[in-house]
Amino acid sequence: MTGPGEDGNGGRAGRFWSARRVPAALVAVVVLGAAGLLLYDVAAVRAGRPALGWRRRLARELAHRHLENGWIVAGAVVAVLLGLWLVVLALTPGRRGVLPMRRDSPDVRAALDRRAAALVLRDRVMEVSGVQSVRVDVGRLTVRARARAHFRDLDEVRADVDGVLADGVRELGLARRPVLSVRVHRPPRR
Incomplete structure (x- = not known):
């Protein structure tokens, strides 16, 4: 006897997954840009040049602001929510508009x-x-x-x-x- 989502000949007919190319590409571009900028700045400091202005300003702000500061907490909350959203996108099938059909052949999905x-x-x-x-x-x-x-x-x-x-x-x-x-x-x- 076959269970739900299964057919005697073709096997399990699971849900279809979304490719999600646009969110993956955006995340890759942002991470690549941030990593490249940080790597350039670290290499410049190692070569004897001063750190870029944004990095000095960020270090100064982080040294003077406490962790209870509203801006620090808000930034952390936004980063956590964005991370959770990306994890949910990665772990869930996104093609909710299509209904899988019975598999009569293991090589064909419809x-x-x-x-x-x-x-x-x-x-x-x-x-x-x-x-x-x-x-x-x-x-x-x-x-x-x-x-x-x-x-x-x-x-x-x-x-x-x-x-x-x-x-x-x-x-x-x-x-x-x-x-x-x-x-x-x-x-x-x-």
Whole structure:
């Protein structure tokens, strides 16, 4: 028996990871620039030249300011938050807009965009007799459908919408079958 996210033939269908090239490039450029500037200044001091003005001013400020100073604490908090943000970016998959599909072959990975899945399911629900309008939201774990029925019994429409959505989700071929949540109501009377 296969577990969630697995298929008998292709193995585990994990989530897709974002490349995050722009944040990585920005961090690399900032670190490279800061390290190059510091290395140049250290080499200049070793060669007998005075330290650059920013380094002398920074050393003087750090020598005269206490650690409880508001600017020092604020700078430390900003550095810690920026570091935590970069760690979270590095450790989490960022492609939340795509849903992994079942793997029928170990060499092929496929995904479906959430908006495309919602559009397909919405079109399927609109074919149900008695549905006037519908809104379908597809999340990683749930599919929520809010339909407006106009001439059939609400329980009959709800049962038909449940069936159509269950068939539609199964035919999408998602690795993890989401939970269905269906609400059917009548339009307000005028």
